Amino acid sequence: TFDVSRPWLNRVLERQPKAFLKAAQDITFAIDKGETFALVGESGSGKSTVAKLVVGLLEASAGEVRIDGIDMRRQTPSSAAMRDLRRRIQMIFQDPYASLNPRWRVDRIIAEPIRAFGLEHSRQAIAARVGELLELVRLHPRDGQKYPHEFSGGQRQRICIARALASRPEFLVCDEPTSALDVSVQAQILNLMRDLQDEFGLTYLFISHDLAVVRHMARRIGVMYLGRLVEIAASGDLFARPQHPYTRMLMEAIPDLTMSGRPRRAVEGEIPNPISPPSGCTFHPRCPLANDRCRREMPRLGRANAGSSTVACHAVEEGRADAGP
Ligand code: SF4
Ligand code: MG
Structure with missing residues (x-):
């Protein structure tokens, strides 16, 4: 069997300090299809750890992560079910630059998951799909010929979103996706993410330290403190009471x-x-x-x-x- 690795995800993980043991405990929540569930908390609250557990970048020492009833921990990494889950779950990170290979042109960056998951085979079909993805995130197909450093922070995050969408995922785990951006750019990216959610019926796990951002995005919110969930509520209830x-x-x-x-x-x-x-x-x-x-x-x-x-x-x-x- 051939295991589809996620080279760019691994690269990002390598740059991050090793998560400490028991960074998150007793975390139980379910996310409905098409909904946005947000986790909020200060830095160090364990939000990112939960994100990595969900996408399988970290392995939980106990418990389960179920996607459509399939327990990810019980799958062998090379199984067909796991391979499909890796296609269906994608992640967007806070720092769009750190997760983009600076030596690759943008079209190659976006084409990587299309090739890795075998979604298109001919050069022309891959190029057409990359162009389509760039347009989806409101960039120009010609932007594929440039390198990441030629773009602003907001545009780079659009590139990351295009790459995340390349595998036709259903579930996006977004870890502080706009925290590194100027406030005016933040709103554009958040609105883009909401439009894409509507268009493709995407499910989001949205992680942020910023309650105002979370309120704009999420239907339900979980508040984390020191690795534990301390409150979960519908967004309206959380803010009202x-x-x-x-x-x-x-x-x-x-x-x-x-x-x-x-x-x-x-x-x-x-x-x-x-x-x-x-x-x-x-x-x-x-x-x-x-x-x-x-x-x-x-x-x-x-x-x-x-x-x-x-x-x-x-x-x-x-x-x-x-x-x-
Ligand atoms: Fe914790 Fe509630 Fe007691 Fe405060 S009142 S210390 S939040 S259990
Ligand atoms: Mg974090």
Whole structure:
């Protein structure tokens, strides 16, 4: 059997520091076809680790990653099912330059997955498909003749999106796809991603530290803190009635989110070292509602009383968290 490797994905992974053990734990979420599910949290919260687990760039030590009912961990890497999953799941990274080979022309970069997955065979068919992909991301087919350094950051991210779409995927894992871009360019890329989602029925796992971006993109949102999910809710519920004290802290740090004129408050405290996390609820050193139980006992995700939220917080469970901002 021939294993389709993902040379460019591997290249990106090599540049990243080795993920620490247990960077993410007890992460359970499901994403419906055609929906955008977002993971938010500060850097070090384990969002990128989850992304890499989902695309198979990292292997989970326990648990399962199921795509359409197929458990990725139970497949041999060279199996036909795995090969097909690698075609159907693609990833877009924060730094569009680091994932583009600077010595390759853009047409070769976009053609690589088409060849690797054997989707087109003749030179003409590959060239035609590359041109089509460039147009899909609102670039010109002639741009294929240039090198990555000849493009702006936003254009490079368009090239990465074109390459991700080249294998006709169904599921895109997007790790901070616009965080390296100017705000004006961010909106263009986000809108492009939404248009492409509508056109091709794509499913997105969208990872960001930026709640304003996530609100624009996602139907459901999971908030991560120190490698754990602390709250999952429909986007509307999360912004209207954030339940977890950490989610509330994040919301209060967003400028003008509600236009309420409420003063913006910085997120307080430092994110602790994930290798030696605090006891009990790992948020307790930063939490205004922490008590003895919080310092001893890790809260589990459970339904909140209000809305669609699932929350891991003793105060919410005990009804001693107030009703929100
Ligand atoms: Fe705060 Fe306790 Fe809830 Fe953790 S469990 S977020 S420390 S109230
Ligand atoms: Mg990250």
